[in-house]
Amino acid sequence: MQLFSLRPPQGCALAGALQPIGANSIWSVNQSADLLYDRLLQAGLSMDFVAPVSELERFIQGWDFDLDDPLTLARFLLGNPASVEEAKLRLEECRAWRPQVDLPRLMQRWGYWTTAEKPPPHWVWQPQTPRAAAVAPYFFGRCCPELRTQSGGPVLVLRLGAFDLEGALRENLVEELMEPWIFMVEQTFQLCREVAFEKKRLVKLACIVDIEGVSFTWLQHLSVLQQFAKAINRHYPEMAQTLTVIRAPHIFTWLWEVAAPLLLEEMTLKKVAILGHDFREGLAAHAGVAAAELPSFLGGGGEEVPRPELVPPGVGARLPSRLHYETTGAPANSPEPKDPKASKQTCRPLSQRLLLFTCWPCR
Helix, strand or coil: CCCCCCCCCCCCCCCCCCCCCCCCCCCCCCCCHHHHHHHHHHCCCCHHHHHHHHHHHHHHCCCCCCCCCHHHHHHCCCCCCCCHHHHHHHHHHHHHHCCECCHHHHHHHHEEEECCCCCCCEEEECCCCHHHHHHHHHCCEEEEEEEECCCCCEEEEECHHHCCHHHHHHCCCHHHHHHHHHHHHHHHHHHHHHHHHHHCCCCCEEEEEECCCCCHHHHHHHHHHHHHHHCHHHHCCCCEEEEEEECCCCCHHHHHHHHHHHHCCHHHHCCEEECCCCCHHHHHHHHCCCHHHCEHHHCCCECCCCCCCCCCCCCHHHCCCCCHHHHHCCCCCCCCCCCCCCCCCCCCCCCCCECCCCECCCC
16 A cells, blocks of 8 residues: 655645755745745735744754645744744644654545545545444544635535434544544645645635534533544644534533533634524525535535444444554555546655544634
8 A cells, every 4th residue: 555645746736835845945945035025925925924934934944844835834823923932832743743643644544635636636535444444434524625615715514413422432432533533634724725825825614513413411521522622723723714503402502602612712712603503694604605515414415424323332342453554554565545536646655654633623
């Protein structure tokens, strides 16, 4: 099995921006002030972000770090050009986290990188190992690459109310479900970066959270939800434009007042809207997502997001074992991840390893 690099292949939209910064590169900070400012302005930065992003470029120079393009570095400033020192801390944490989670190998377990489908190039969800395929039916979300907001951002859909949280806890599947969660968030983040590079401006996602079916029992497991929320707040900065909760029962307003401060940071809370079952107009106004393009379970004609299945007793003990090369490296003669829609993939070998974590896609 050939593994994927998280840097896009040559020829795709981000290929030039995401290569390591070299002394002679247009991305190098060893340039005159005028050239440096022109370069960063042309990359899509506003004037007040040019100087702080330039400082961040100097800070990461020499790192083996794949989030080194100007627009992505600007995300670490969290919309505040004065927060350079905080951005440096977040960059160091992200740099340490990504090589420890084994993210490149995780990504190739849960999908494949394609340039053969509708642009821009992106990761495609399709479990590649028996263990991933066995866990996938119980996962509760998808990135919808072809569904876009009015501003061009990708859309993340979570069927959180249908997630069998108690079953996952009973069968010790929470840690297993972290893997597709990480894949989905990284998949969406990379798509945001691709579109941002193409449009030369910061592009963020819209997250739609369907909570039909959520109950009071979830309050007993807030610590588990905090695990999912924890890491994204640090490692995926300025990723979401909006978080829209739909099909919320009346009781959810009270549940939200209790749970939200434990799950989300203040900056994220400002991006949230809570809607009931008559959500279409409100969703279009808040997230910029047209009702006709929503997944079919929400009454649209878009790509379906499957309902997570109930977790049957005993399934945790019956999961297939991890393949040897999933943790020790792919053998030379192992097959490539399967792409059923393309006869040829563009992929590159992995060079990094990455730390099992949890996240919440709205920062």
